[in-house]
Amino acid sequence: VVEWSGVANWDNSIVPDLAAMADVIHQHGAKVFCQLTHMGRRGTSTNSSRALLAPSAVAEPAHRERPKAMERHEITEIVSCFAAAAERVKRSGYDGVEITSYGGHLIEQFWSPHINHRSDEYGGSLANRLRFSIEVIEAVRERVGPDFCVGFRMTGDQLLKGGLGHEEMKEIATRLAELRQLDYFNISGSTGETAELQAKTVPSLDNPLGVFNRYAASIREVVDVPVLVAARIVEPAMAEAALRRGDADLIGMTRALIADPDMPNKALAGEPEEIRLCTGANEGCIGRLFQGLTVRCVQNPVIGHEDELDELTPSPVRRRIVVAGGGPAGLEAARVATIRGHDVVLFERSSRLGGQVVTAALAPGRAEYGRAATWLSRQVVKLGVDIRFETEATLEAVLAERPEAVIIATGATPRRPDFPIDDTVRVVTCDDILRREVTIQRGDRCLVIDDDAHMRGPGAAESLLDAGATVEIVSREQTIGLDIDPTLKPALYRRLFEKGATLTPLTEVTAIGNGAVQLEHVYAGTRREVAVDLVVLALGGTAEDGLYHALRSAAPELPVYRAGDCVAPRYLYDAMHEATRIGRQV
Ligand SMILES: Cc1cc2nc3c(=O)[nH]c(=O)nc-3n(C[C@H](O)[C@H](O)[C@H](O)COP(=O)(O)O)c2cc1C
Ligand code: SF4
Incomplete structure (x- = not known):
């Protein structure tokens, strides 16, 4: 694994791992493609101590490290490395490769006059700036042969002041399509130049749904191979609508599939309401990946822990369980425990489910964050959990249910300040x-x-x-x-x-x-x-742990668990993760 959690496809040692990956994916009936890229100035020399390579010595504002201008022999070497990498992917049993320039990678850097200041045949005119990408495409095609699928990912508009606009990208797509070496284009928008534009390459809920569809639709007019579009297409109905409108021929859905890997099966089964919809808030997935952390998901606590949490197994004993608190942690614990065969009573102090998520979703532009509670709320109702709204989970009320186990998910209360306050403000x-x-x-x-x-x-x-x-x-x-x-x-x-x-x-x-x-x-x-x-x-919050401690001392024999902010206030995915584990354990 290299920077940005990429796979280092630079020698044959990667083939066994790639082959194992292809094999597993094929066992599930899916096709598998692998992207090929060189990040150019977007990399980092932090680990390698090797200077970054770029068309010219122009640093990317988002990361600031100054690269060296590539020498001719380095261009030749990288072109042949693309071809060798493609051949390894093919040899590993993949169904295709996707060469990518997207997000301001090396190929896009060669295209961009504000980055590429070269005076040789790789800089200057558009034909010259395209030369590197054309050499890469031709070398890859020559190496993998005519029957292996080769796609190309690019932006439809850098959205950058002084950068490559939509008409320029359309012209580039036209010229690349004319090579007749590519089997499809994968179109999105923005670039990696600045922190703000980089963020927009995985557009959060601040952006409209289907935010880049128009670029794909426009490029589709000038290329004669299928066009794929990705970004903020969150449910099958949206994808179908984009296909019907002719925005694209194929739809990419990354976060939608992280939030619910079963989405395609649920859509095929005619159960779209069963899909856990992505919130677009990026909190668990790309927001963490961009900070060098593993991918998780606020909507789906199994993500990143599939090896231990994938399957739900029925409980050998059916128990009566009380869950205190109808926030995400309580809902997830109740859902999982019920599926495993337990009888669950859920106490919720207010008249609605969802806890802190509902409040967080009230912030301007954050409504979609509420989806993190919508699916769970629907599921517990559908599963027949006995929900007691407007019922305080007191010690007496909980014990009166004669539970065989209790799960506390009472959340947190706002932390009081530690400085003096008078009543004039x-x-x-x-x-x-x-x-x-x-x-x-x-x-x-x-x-x-x-x-x-x-x-x-x-x-x-x-x-x-x-x-x-x-x-x-x-x-x-x-x-x-x-x-x-x-x-x-x-x-x-x-x-x-x-x-x-x-x-x-x-x-x-x-x-x-x-x-x-x-x-x-x-x-x-x-x-x-x-x-x-x-x-x-x-x-921030203070754990609301009174009920937990009261139960521990009043009923020491009773199994009492707790999940989420009532243990210690943390992120939503932490609460969900803790809750799903307890639901599986109880
Ligand atoms: C966790 C994560 C990893 C990603 N990694 C890549 C990548 O390696 N290459 C790439 O071209 N795009 C990558 N993307 C961007 C997606 O391909 C896609 O363009 C983006 O997420 C918007 O689509 P979506 O709204 O369906 O998620 C990644 C996105 C996420 C969330
Ligand atoms: S963490 Fe949020 S944005 Fe990322 S896949 Fe999950 S729900 Fe979607």
């Missing part, structure tokens, strides 16, 4: 804002304290801005929303700044009183006072 939580429980007047001076370092504080801030308030967000960290992943942060920052927010990192709140907030710079120690009408706390 309205102080509320970010959840109060998201739930519209606070009246905001146009022009209200609001200060959001972002200790949570994730979406809650900025989300509440955006709600306030939309209501006409003036907003400053302070955080003791180096940036606001420090832990928000790189696929979400650029668009969030753009919206916050465009709406007029002031972002003040490295700043702690020391007191709230006399109609003002006292602030102190984390390093300089300098102090200032800000007059405010409203303070919004986004301080």
